[in-house]
Amino acid sequence: MKLTAINKFAGNINKLLNEETVDLYESMIDSHFEYIAAEILSSQLQNGIWFDGTGDLKFNLVKPSQIEFSGNMLVCLNQEKRWKEPFFAIVSDERLQGNGMPIFVRVGEHAGEGDLFNIVWYYKNT
Numbered sequence: 001m002k003l004t005a006i007n008k009f010a011g012n013i014n015k016l017l018n019e020e021t022v023d024l025y026e027s028m029i030d031s032h033f034e035y036i037a038a039e040i041l042s043s044q045l046q047n048g049i050w051f052d053g054t055g056d057l058k059f060n061l062v063k064p065s066q067i068e069f070s071g072n073m074l075v076c077l078n079q080e081k082r083w084k085e086p087f088f089a090i091v092s093d094e095r096l097q098g099n100g101m102p103i104f105v106r107v108g109e110h111a112g113e114g115d116l117f118n119i120v121w122y123y124k125n126t
Contacts, residue, residue: 037051038050
């Protein structure tokens, strides 16, 4: 993910935390989760697996600085197979405490976590 996309995602999370209206698809939050999930879960995934967006994405404010997202993620194997898996994520904005933006993500049976600003973006489009 490019730095501009990382900052856009963080800005949209901030808007949601401030209870502003944000379309989860027009804002590209759903497609940002493709990259985030791919990076956080990369060591767990079979070769050729990639993500192609979320569906039925919803969010819930859990705490003043935390949001849960749920829906499904389109999973692809090479260009041959496509299916949906349950998707769940928790995004916390802890920047005021100096702790960044931790993200927990689960796609199907694969789960992991990382910090938005400290993920090593192997799939970074420069």
